[in-house]
Amino acid sequence: MKKTVLITGSSTGFGKAAAKRFASEGWNVVATMRSPGAETELVDRDDVLVTRLDVSDRESIAQAISAGIGRFGRIDALINNAGYGLHGIFEETPRAKVQEQFDVNVFGVMDVTRAMLPHFREQKGGVIVNISSGAGVFTLPMLSLYCASKFALEGFSEALSYELASQNIVVKIVEPGGVTSTRFGDRSGAEAAQNAAIDAYAPFVAGANELFAGLRGQRLASSEEVAEVIFRATSDGTNQLRYVATHDITPMIEARRQTSEAEYIAFMRSQFLPRS
Template sequence: MSKTILITGASSGIGKATAQLFSSKGWNVIATMRSPEKETELINDPNIFVTQLEVTEPETIQNAINKGIEKFGKIDALLNNAGYGTSGIFETLTDKTIHDQFNVNVFGVMNVTRAILPHFRTNQNGVIANISSGVGKIPFPLVSVYVASKYAVEGFVESLAYELDSQNIKVKIIEPGYIATNFQQRAFSDSENNTVPEDYTSFLDETNALFNSLGTENTASAQDVAQTIFNSITDGTHQLRYIAGPDIVSMIEARNNKTDQEYVEFLRGMFAPNGFNNKI
């Protein structure tokens, strides 16, 4: 009998690539999204069941789970992928912007996870994979609220993993680096209309120049991340974290090998060397 995975945020990017990969490997896929009526590609795959799920609306979550079980018999794995990034100078962000970021990226993960747990616990089996981010370990400037949401996910998931060991439910964290999708473009477009105090001008110029110089030659694709997700769900181990993207490997190694203050100074020198050095 084929296994089944439920994926949130499957309309594009990592979510869609993961749905396609699991289907190609013989899995059944419950591909969920906010607006399934707009999907034109996944609906043509006989292994994929497309349905509506909004991570901030518990009723839609339970409906998607119930429909998936009715369609395929049971669910073996969950990928918490739905999320988005907010960017900008922190003091310019509104309360609504901050709350919305946490409602989707943190409370959304919690909502879907809590809803699936009774099914996994009854089966005494299941895998929950969660898309975090490289910034869940390496905080970048201009995305402080997004970083905070991913730090929250990392802490929640790691703590949860110890609880769910008792129920034979494995928990995974996927940490992608920069991915060639429209995720970043959407994140930075959110801040374009914010009025930023002139005091930040030099910092923004330096930081934006750095981001623009990074390029994409050493980054992963959505398909690369999907393969990492597939490996994490099917490897049968209790490994917790998986890095997806060569661009963040050296930075995570630096985080692990330097003292905390050495690492802070390393990032300061990277993101705003002129502004930082002028204040020493």
């Protein structure tokens, strides 16, 4: 029997690349997105169901899961991919935008997962893959809210993995870094542009932007490469929790996880704090 995966945020980036990757491997795919009427590439395949799911709308979550089960009989894996990142100085960011960041990246993942769990328990198994970020391991200035949401996702996923192991449900975390072929940064930049700037931060922002420009100049992965890691995490049959999906963040992750706290913080401050 063919396996079926439900993927959130399938209209662009990792989600669309993952939908194509799973379909190419013979899986049925429930490719969910906020505006399915705009999708043109995935709609003509018999093994792909394109349907609406907005992670901030619990009714749409329930309807998408029901539609997937109705079409393919069961769902074997869930990829919680939908998300976006706020970029900018924390003090400049309105509280409503902070709430929205968590509504999408944290509470949305929780709501989709909660809605899927009864089906997984009924069939006595399933795989959940949560798409985190290098920003869920180490932090960067001007990404404090995105980092906070991904740190929350990492903690939730790890703790949940212990609970769900008792139900034969495996939880995985995929941690990508910089990617060229995604529009992930478009919304982030548009959101930041709407915030009122505080002049006192201007020198810091200029320095940080210069550093980020240098980081973007490095060799970045593609959405397809990240989709390959997502597919491997879903299908490798192991209980491995974390998968680093792009090479550009490996040095930062190693600094965070393999050096002392003092060494790591000193390194980060040397990158971002003004030099006297």
